[in-house]
Amino acid sequence: MLRRSYRFQSELAAFLDAILVCATLLAALVTHKLLAWLFPGTFAIFDMFWSNSWLYVLVVPVWGFVLDFSGVYRQFLGLAPGRIFRRIARAGLLSLAVLLGLLYVLKLHMVPRTILGIHCFYAIAAVGLRAVYLQPFLLRLESRRRLLLVGDPARVGPLRAWLEHPDNVRFFEVLGFLPPAGVPPPAGFAAPGTLDDFAAILHATVVDAVLMMPDGISTSQVGQWIRQCEIEGIEAWLLPEFLRTELAEVSLDELAGEPMLLFSTTAKSSWALMFKRLLDIALSALALVVLSPVLLGIWIAIRATSPGPALFVQRRSTLRGRTFDMLKFRTMVANAEEIRADLADRNEVSGPVFKIKDDPRVTPLGRWLRRYSLDELPQLWNVFKGDMAIVGPRPPIPAEVDKYEPWQRRRLSMRSGCTCLWQIGGRNELGFDEWMRLDLKYIDAWSLGLDFRIMLKTFGAIFRGTGY
Numbered sequence: 001m002l003r004r005s006y007r008f009q010s011e012l013a014a015f016l017d018a019i020l021v022c023a024t025l026l027a028a029l030v031t032h033k034l035l036a037w038l039f040p041g042t043f044a045i046f047d048m049f050w051s052n053s054w055l056y057v058l059v060v061p062v063w064g065f066v067l068d069f070s071g072v073y074r075q076f077l078g079l080a081p082g083r084i085f086r087r088i089a090r091a092g093l094l095s096l097a098v099l100l101g102l103l104y105v106l107k108l109h110m111v112p113r114t115i116l117g118i119h120c121f122y123a124i125a126a127v128g129l130r131a132v133y134l135q136p137f138l139l140r141l142e143s144r145r146r147l148l149l150v151g152d153p154a155r156v157g158p159l160r161a162w163l164e165h166p167d168n169v170r171f172f173e174v175l176g177f178l179p180p181a182g183v184p185p186p187a188g189f190a191a192p193g194t195l196d197d198f199a200a201i202l203h204a205t206v207v208d209a210v211l212m213m214p215d216g217i218s219t220s221q222v223g224q225w226i227r228q229c230e231i232e233g234i235e236a237w238l239l240p241e242f243l244r245t246e247l248a249e250v251s252l253d254e255l256a257g258e259p260m261l262l263f264s265t266t267a268k269s270s271w272a273l274m275f276k277r278l279l280d281i282a283l284s285a286l287a288l289v290v291l292s293p294v295l296l297g298i299w300i301a302i303r304a305t306s307p308g309p310a311l312f313v314q315r316r317s318t319l320r321g322r323t324f325d326m327l328k329f330r331t332m333v334a335n336a337e338e339i340r341a342d343l344a345d346r347n348e349v350s351g352p353v354f355k356i357k358d359d360p361r362v363t364p365l366g367r368w369l370r371r372y373s374l375d376e377l378p379q380l381w382n383v384f385k386g387d388m389a390i391v392g393p394r395p396p397i398p399a400e401v402d403k404y405e406p407w408q409r410r411r412l413s414m415r416s417g418c419t420c421l422w423q424i425g426g427r428n429e430l431g432f433d434e435w436m437r438l439d440l441k442y443i444d445a446w447s448l449g450l451d452f453r454i455m456l457k458t459f460g461a462i463f464r465g466t467g468y
Contacts, residue, residue, distance in 0.1 A: 010073035020126040021063045028119035066095040081132045092124040146206055150178040151213030153186045209235035272448055280390050284383040298329055306363045308334030316395035318416040324387040327378035331366025352403035373462050379418050391451040392417025393439040411439040424457040
């Protein structure tokens, strides 16, 4: 099934669910009204339909967001009904929890909570029935495409397995394979002709789409095929070898009105990235205000216990190699950078990073600050300014970046942060390569949910006092 078909099905399912959530909310209001009439004094009287119609504006978006967030619209084939209902039930209970929290925060005490409970039960049943019984019918409405394959027979192996899978075979009818002249077609495929017969076969056969595998074929020839399909109103699907990537996601974009292919390995959702940045601003601003007495106390303690400034400013690298001045509370003697070269032979970390567990440059107060990561608190200002994020790969020194291997440089494809998987997954006990792999794992699997989990686990790592 094509991605665009999945997108249509998911959009259609979300639209139907919004209608069902509205209908079941109306049913819940009627049920509550009936219960209030049958059991006076037990159920609160609630003017349902007009003066409190704003309830729909609150309930429907929450349910839509949570259903999407829970993955209800990401898969329509190959799921057992029990698994579908469990997924929808979890989403429904989460929606109920979110709504109850919103009613409490917004102080909407006039809304009986029993209405939301009844609605949750009705909505889970309605959305579950839609997913189990209506969605397969909607999938069957997808037209079956008559597909002609042309090009290099060696490329057809993985494609054949996908096309013959029971979940996909209902959407396609393979008409045959056109190989180059003198080359036999792949086993099991009919050969209505060769590439030389391309135009004649399009005219003699009902073809909905042509899938081209152009390895070893000139770009001018492929261009002619695409233009012919364009003129005749037939879809042309191009599958060149260079589109096979291990990490990058390929998408079609345009620049100056010209179509182009985009290969990207970074986070894809602009909305999620915008929300991540807004969250960074809000949390860093709040933390700076709430922790201002702590910050002032640490500043005074540093100035009182060792000569030199309270803040240590160091140039660090972040997104795509941009540099910025990172702030930390000074935990070492004032001339620590000058004597670092004398300690190079004592480095305990592999790779370009320099770390010593019992670093003689660290002051007694600094050792305590490092243990509980309190020296990192000034970086909240870097987060607020936009130099860093709360969660992201730790910012390296530019001199360290110069020594990175090519695969390690990909950790700079996201904005550097105060904490990441390395902070909660072993911290100083991990080797440099493992540290880099954890950062890349974070980049590849990034989501807002992952950021929240890392933030929660970071508090545990801080309280354990494993820093040095």
